[in-house]
Amino acid sequence: MTALPRITAAQRRTRLVRRHLLAPSVRAKAPEAVADALVGLHATDPATVFLAAAARMHAPTVGAIDAALYDTPAGTPPDVPVLARIRCMxxxxxxxxxxxAPTIHAATAAAHTDRHRPHALTQLHDALGWTEHRYATVEQTVLEVLAARGGATAAELADAIPDLREGIVTFPGKPYQSRQRASTPVLGVLAAEGRIRRTRPAGSWTSAQFRWAPARPLPRMAAAEAKTELARRYVAAFGPVTADDLKWWTGWTVTDTRKALAATGAQAVELDEGTGYLLPEHLDSATEDTPEPAAALLPGLDPTAMGWRHRDWYLDPDHTKALFDRNGNIGPTIWWNGRIVGAWAQQPQGHINHHLLTDPGSQARTAIAGEIGRLTTFLTDTRVTPCYRTPLERRLWAPPSTTRTAN
Incomplete structure (x- = not known):
């Protein structure tokens, strides 16, 4: 039996730095180029999008990232920015x-879209006695208000449509029971169906209070074709990867993962974790030139930090508890040459506090100081606190009056 080509952890880290734009020489000019290189940017925390893009851009500005998210370029269809915010992987x-967006939606979310409406109707019927007719009437009113105003926040819609202000209890009797307005499931269904979209938020770029606006549903694509294309793009950006990495990243079943991976024509290679896969055209570049030594400050939920199921080749397992919360969400991290070496947090007064989990050497410490300065310049007077707090981030965030700096 012919032995599989072997790719070492060091070679994978070299590829990570280059493909994920983590060295100055490979940074992008525009935020859309960053999103394209990484397939997508995690957006559960609005600040992550801006910070993930800024870390990988030559000269990042909030205005450039904001425009890519919300403005329509000249010569393109109306109301279609170059970046789309969607629920997918x-x-x-x-x-x-x-x-x-159409490919990613078809590969990940389209199969679940038809379930949202029956679930929301059942939820509102059981909690508030809504009939299907009442639900349809409220939904149509939402679309009419958005069309008339051009956009509105959920709170503004609730002010205009009293039915949306009615309260419901989710998961009654469970430890995670919570209360929400009827606007949440109604707007959630319209968004899942692509009939409305999130636009520029009320407040700063860190705000999660998005405005809603009318939208055109994404074009339909065959699921199998879309999954093959998404798998191909993931392997191109993150490869070599294991089948388990792809399954975890997409949320697919084992069967769908295997079919999509096979359809890409990816070639098997040997990794420390077992069998990995690379696209045939990338086999020769598996040992590509190493970029210059480089540091990067990445935000919580960054797509690089969250991009693989198996992470030992870039993250010391002993550091996992400090960097992740109980649900598996990673906090802000410091990288050196493709490896996580520390964490950072912005304190309430604006200072970037950081802690190194291992000593990467004087060259790395100098580069990290430079990246702290670059991030400080980008943030100006903005304060950023991750949506998901991790043990080390909380300790670094604490004001100087309650803890000593970890620099």
Whole structure:
């Protein structure tokens, strides 16, 4: 039997730095190029999108990232920015290149779309006695209000449509029971069906209070074709990957993962974790030139930090508890040459506090200081606190009056 080509952890880290734009020489000019390189940017936390893009851009500005998210370029269809915010992989929010949105939606979320409406109707019927007719009437009113105003937040819609203000209890009797307005399931269904979309938020770029606006549903694509294309793009950006990595990243079943991976024509290679896969055209570049030594400060939920199921080749397992919360969400991290070496947090007064989990050497410490300065310049007077707090991030965030700096 012919032995599989072997790719070492060091070679994988070299590829990570280059493909994920984590060195100055390979940074992008525009935020859409960052999203394209990584397939998509995690968007559950609105700040992650801006910070993930800024870390990989030559000269990042909030204005450039904001424009890519919300403004329509000249010569393109109206109301279609270059980046689209959609629920997709693992049923979580991502910002993806608009031209890829139909493919990604068909590969990940389209199969679940038809379930949202019956679920919401059952929820509102059981909690509030809504009939199907009442639900349809409220929904139509929402669309009419948005069309008339051009856009509105959920709170503004609730002010205009009293039915949306009615309260419901989700998961009654469970430890995670919560209360929400009827607007949540109604707007959720319209968004899942592509009939409305999130636009520029009320407040700063860190705000999660998005405005809603009318939208055109994404074009339909065959699921199998879309999954093959998404798998191909993932392997191109993150490869070599294991089948388990692809399954975890997409949220697919084992069967769908195997079919899509096989359809890409990816070639098997040997990794420390077992069998991995690379696209045939990338086999020769598996040992590509190493970029210059480079540091990067990445935000919580960054797509690189969250991009693989198996992470030992870039993250010391002993550091997992400090960097992740109980649900598996990673906090802000410091990288050196494709490996996580520390964490950072912005304190309430604006100072970027950081802690190194291992000593990467004087060259790395100098580069990290430079990246802290670059991030400080980008943030100006903005304060960023991750949506998902991790043990080390909380400790670094604590004001100087309650803890000593970890620099």
């Amino acid at each position: 693992r049923r979580t929010m991502f910002v993806v290149p608009a031209h890829l």
